[in-house]
Amino acid sequence: MKKLAIALSLCMPAFAQAQTDPSDWAEVLESAKGQTVYWNAWGGSTTTNDFIAWVGKRVEEDFGVTLEHVKLTDTADAVTRVISEKEAGKDTGGAIDLIWINGANFASMKEAGLLYGPFAEQLPNWAFVDTNGKTVQTDFTVPTDGYESPWAMAQVVFMYDTADISEPLTSMDAIRVWAEANPGRFTFPQPPDFLGTTFLKQALVSLTDDPQRLAEPVSDADYDTVTEPLWAYIETLTPNLWRGGEVYPQTGPAQLQLIADNEIDLAISFSPGEATAAIANGQLPDTVRTSVLDGGTLGNASFVAIPYNSSATEGAMVVANFLLSSEAQLRAQDPAILGYGTVLDMDALSEPDRAAFDALELGIATLTPSELGAVLPEPHPSWMTRIAEDWTARYGAN
Amino acid sequence: MGRSLHIRWLAIAVLVVAASVLLSGLLGVVLPAFGIFPVLGRTEPSLLFLKSALSVPGVWRAMLLSLGTGLLSTALACVATLLLLAALTRHARFNRLLEFAAPLLAVPHAAAAFGIAFVIAPSGWAVRLFANLAGFDRPPDVVILNDPFGLSLVLGLAAKEIPFLLLMAVTALSQTRPAQSARIFSSLGYDHVTGWLKVIAPQVYHRIRLPIFAVLCFSVSVVDVALILGPSTPPTLSVLITRFMSAPDLSERLVGSALAVIQFGVLLIAFLAWLSLERLSSLFLKKWINSGRRHGAQRLVNAAVIFVFGLMSVLAVGIVSLVVWSFAGFWSFPDLWPDQLTAKNWTRFGPEALAVLGPTLAVATVSSAVSYGLALLLLNGAQKFLGFIYLALLLPQVVFLPGIANLMLAMDIGASFWAVVSVHILFVLPYMVLALYGPFNGIDPRYRSIALGLGVHPFRVFLTVTLPMLLGPSLAALAIGFAVSVAQYLPTLLIGAGRVVTITTEAVALASGGDRRVIGLYGLVQTLAAVLPFGVAIILPAVIWRNRKGMQNG
Numbered sequence: 031m032k033k034l035a036i037a038l039s040l041c042m043p044a045f046a047q048a049q050t051d052p053s054d055w056a057e058v059l060e061s062a063k064g065q066t067v068y069w070n071a072w073g074g075s076t077t078t079n080d081f082i083a084w085v086g087k088r089v090e091e092d093f094g095v096t097l098e099h100v101k102l103t104d105t106a107d108a109v110t111r112v113i114s115e116k117e118a119g120k121d122t123g124g125a126i127d128l129i130w131i132n133g134a135n136f137a138s139m140k141e142a143g144l145l146y147g148p149f150a151e152q153l154p155n156w157a158f159v160d161t162n163g164k165t166v167q168t169d170f171t172v173p174t175d176g177y178e179s180p181w182a183m184a185q186v187v188f189m190y191d192t193a194d195i196s197e198p199l200t201s202m203d204a205i206r207v208w209a210e211a212n213p214g215r216f217t218f219p220q221p222p223d224f225l226g227t228t229f230l231k232q233a234l235v236s237l238t239d240d241p242q243r244l245a246e247p248v249s250d251a252d253y254d255t256v257t258e259p260l261w262a263y264i265e266t267l268t269p270n271l272w273r274g275g276e277v278y279p280q281t282g283p284a285q286l287q288l289i290a291d292n293e294i295d296l297a298i299s300f301s302p303g304e305a306t307a308a309i310a311n312g313q314l315p316d317t318v319r320t321s322v323l324d325g326g327t328l329g330n331a332s333f334v335a336i337p338y339n340s341s342a343t344e345g346a347m348v349v350a351n352f353l354l355s356s357e358a359q360l361r362a363q364d365p366a367i368l369g370y371g372t373v374l375d376m377d378a379l380s381e382p383d384r385a386a387f388d389a390l391e392l393g394i395a396t397l398t399p400s401e402l403g404a405v406l407p408e409p410h411p412s413w414m415t416r417i418a419e420d421w422t423a424r425y426g427a428n
Numbered sequence: 429m430g431r432s433l434h435i436r437w438l439a440i441a442v443l444v445v446a447a448s449v450l451l452s453g454l455l456g457v458v459l460p461a462f463g464i465f466p467v468l469g470r471t472e473p474s475l476l477f478l479k480s481a482l483s484v485p486g487v488w489r490a491m492l493l494s495l496g497t498g499l500l501s502t503a504l505a506c507v508a509t510l511l512l513l514a515a516l517t518r519h520a521r522f523n524r525l526l527e528f529a530a531p532l533l534a535v536p537h538a539a540a541a542f543g544i545a546f547v548i549a550p551s552g553w554a555v556r557l558f559a560n561l562a563g564f565d566r567p568p569d570v571v572i573l574n575d576p577f578g579l580s581l582v583l584g585l586a587a588k589e590i591p592f593l594l595l596m597a598v599t600a601l602s603q604t605r606p607a608q609s610a611r612i613f614s615s616l617g618y619d620h621v622t623g624w625l626k627v628i629a630p631q632v633y634h635r636i637r638l639p640i641f642a643v644l645c646f647s648v649s650v651v652d653v654a655l656i657l658g659p660s661t662p663p664t665l666s667v668l669i670t671r672f673m674s675a676p677d678l679s680e681r682l683v684g685s686a687l688a689v690i691q692f693g694v695l696l697i698a699f700l701a702w703l704s705l706e707r708l709s710s711l712f713l714k715k716w717i718n719s720g721r722r723h724g725a726q727r728l729v730n731a732a733v734i735f736v737f738g739l740m741s742v743l744a745v746g747i748v749s750l751v752v753w754s755f756a757g758f759w760s761f762p763d764l765w766p767d768q769l770t771a772k773n774w775t776r777f778g779p780e781a782l783a784v785l786g787p788t789l790a791v792a793t794v795s796s797a798v799s800y801g802l803a804l805l806l807l808n809g810a811q812k813f814l815g816f817i818y819l820a821l822l823l824p825q826v827v828f829l830p831g832i833a834n835l836m837l838a839m840d841i842g843a844s845f846w847a848v849v850s851v852h853i854l855f856v857l858p859y860m861v862l863a864l865y866g867p868f869n870g871i872d873p874r875y876r877s878i879a880l881g882l883g884v885h886p887f888r889v890f891l892t893v894t895l896p897m898l899l900g901p902s903l904a905a906l907a908i909g910f911a912v913s914v915a916q917y918l919p920t921l922l923i924g925a926g927r928v929v930t931i932t933t934e935a936v937a938l939a940s941g942g943d944r945r946v947i948g949l950y951g952l953v954q955t956l957a958a959v960l961p962f963g964v965a966i967i968l969p970a971v972i973w974r975n976r977k978g979m980q981n982g
Contacts, residue, residue: 074941100926101937106674114830117467118837125843125925134676214569277574284942291551292761293567312758427486427662
């Protein structure tokens with residue numbers, strides 16, 4: 031199976047050659063004109079949908095590229111489509127041109143040779159990307175090798191309702207102690223949900239003595255030893271969770287509704303600006319604030335990738351490049367709109383662009399970059415899969 | 429003679445095409461379940477994945493849940509429907525019931541489930557009412573939704589199935605000559621409900637058996653309602669399958685396919701269980717029918733009326749809550765009403781929602797019209813082989829649709845309007861046949877014989893005698909077909925590849941974010957799209973038959 035994947039990925043340049051060379055940008059722009067790009071992206075967040083609609087308007091104006099947002103419930107649906115197309119031998123004219131992707135989905139598609147590239151580092155706006163300070167060239171420790179282009183930074187924060195919690199809870203242990211005193215007021219999305227698994231990973235990273243170990247793939251030899259502190263923690267936490275751990279919210283945004291319903295007081299988020307935007311949209315009470323953990327919290331980048339058989343490769347690259355423009359990044363970081371972290375290097379920007387970023391209001395519940403503290407690297411994707419499975423066996427199937 | 433032979437071959441050709449499309453989809457499940465998945469380089473058959481499917485944590489409980497909730501909700505809906513009819517048919521204007529049933533039927537399952545959830549949840553409307561009286565501001569931390577035994581799922585499913593079965597039963601009822609029977613059993617001294625249950629109910633049940641099987645299939649393999657109301661630790665088998673089918677690690681899909689094959693087995697068990705239940709209850713009921721007792725069913729019927737009325741009220745209040753949520757600003761527990769009402773949600777999402785109504789209605793119109801024609805063709809020409817087309821309702825969509833998508837890709841059929849329509853037909857047609865089968869075969873053959881005896885061409889007999897007599901059932905079938913098409917999510921997404929967008933693909937995607945405002949708004953627009961044809965189906969026959977007394981009871 032591995033061999034086949036390697037063989038498939040060796041075939042990749044053959045497909046890439048059939049399309050415009052990404053480093054010849056003038057040619058890319060020329061071919062992109064008039065193309066329709068179908069961007070498959072999770073459609074569960076109304077703020078993100080609005081942002082994507084705006085991107086569509088802008089690339090139409092500037093580059094004559096039509097952008098259609100295909101709203102998914104799950105990125106895996108797009109992966110399935112590309113697999114099906116590959117199975118059917120449809121190596122050109124595929125239905126998907128751009129996918130919002132990261133982590134394990136990226137690792138799978140890259141390994142199976144389902145992506146076009148490399149293109150990301152040839153994009154003109156790549157020059158402004160912060161490759162030193164931000165994890166934009168690895169995705170959950172897997173090298174991106176130019177097969178996906180970053181467009182937003184995410185970092186774990188905890189949203190808490192100040193009406194019920196007076197002081198932020200700044201360590202995993204503080205959360206456990208608080209939950210003991212306030213049973214039923216905290217929960218997390220049910221693993222294998224992305225955000226729920228992130229909570230487990232965050233706990234693992236915070237509690238383990240040897241975080242370095244997590245950068246390497248999981249192994250049976252020391253899995254039990256490494257994860258022992260995590261399971262001890264979850265074991266004491268679970269009885270004090272919402273519904274006694276018998277029911278879990280199924281997605282991240284479902285937690286917002288639980289806070290608004292005053293069912294819970296504390297929830298995990300992967301977007302430092304989510305709470306502010308949700309307050310503006312009437313989804314959260316304006317008493318919600320965010321906090322991070324003392325030792326730092328997990329962070330990663332969101333990427334866009336182009337399937338190997340995209341029918342609008344050039345248009346997709348134009349969109350990926352536009353997403354890296356300071357105009358798009360500025361809008362994405364505006365907490366009233368999206369509140370995503372930028373992938374750009376402030377020092378590489380022009381003076382007025384930098385000033386525009388500095389002038390952004392943070393919003394009612396968003397922490398400043400310095401308050402956000404240390405960003406911890408994601409563990410290797412194999413950890414995510416393994417602990418999600420393990421959690422399901424222990425708590426998800428009583 | 430020659431003509432009817434043509435019709436026969438044409439009907440068989442339609443069946444062959446439908447069945448081969450479905451079978452190729454089936455292969456797309458069975459092969460991976462046995463380890464064959466070329467895109468991952470697996471070409472050797474193996475039982476490994478079936479074995480690992482059976483050792484998935486919670487899989488046995490998941491099977492039991494699917495089986496139990498499916499059987500229980502179907503039985504509940506079926507019994508409640510018949511008892512309700514027993515109570516209501518003596519009222520002259522009971523047909524007006526359908527005017528209430530239709531909109532409830534048209535509400536998409538997911539939207540209905542969200543509505544019900546908001547009424548019965550610990551932080552829902554019912555508890556809020558109590559909280560305001562008792563003065564507490566935190567909802568009780570008790571399990572109501574997603575309870576481990578799936579009871580709220582059972583109620584949610586029953587709430588949606590009762591209107592469907594009611595519509596089917598009323599259509600079937602008109603073929604049982606209820607008025608004549610009632611005169612006879614009344615003259616024998618039976619009270620109305622007891623006589624109705626002993627004489628008419630068995631005939632009605634017999635005629636709606638196929639729709640009941642469809643309901644059973646649906647309830648055993650439903651995904652969206654189970655996600656919203658069902659248990660999650662573990663969930664039902666179908667939800668478990670979707671989890672595996674959307675796992676990032678592609679080899680998990682092999683386990684997912686193996687689970688789908690297991691799901692097929694669960695479905696077969698559900699059928700066998702249902703058939704045994706039928707056997708058992710017919711033994712028991714025969715005794716009761718032959719006992720000669722003329723009274724005694726009234727209490728049971730009263731209980732059923734209260735139950736159905738209560739359940740429908742929860743559903744209706746749930747739908748009202750969707751309306752309120754679509755206009756809500758911030759709205760917290762224990763407030764009975766939002767802090768402020770705002771048009772913001774509608775100005776933000778309304779234009780988009782209305783824009784996709786066009787393609788939604790177009791797909792639904794074409795696919796239900798074509799399906800109607802095909803259904804009549806099949807009923808005329810190939811009744812013996814109808815079983816094949818129900819295959820589409822038997823398997824979880826998430827597993828055999830990729831197979832069909834592959835087939836279309838291999839045949840280089842792009843993601844177009846017509847591709848989507850043709851796959852919708854696969855799901856609309858069986859429901860259409862279900863709705864027409866009973867009425868079609870219930871037509872007194874003497875009408876046709878007389879017309880033929882008068883020397884009228886068989887095709888003209890069909891057009892001028894059979895078809896007009898089917899007006900009511902035809903419109904009901906078209907309305908159901910329309911609603912089924914509007915509700916299709918996975919077929920539209922997978923075959924349309926996101927290039928054919930309908931209100932439902934948008935609604936489901938937005939629902940994954942859990943924002944009740946958007947869910948409410950899209951749920952309403954979805955309901956509107958599906959409810960219009962029901963209105964037509966109810967009003968048209970009344971208008972057309974206004975001066976044909978014999979046709980006015982259905």
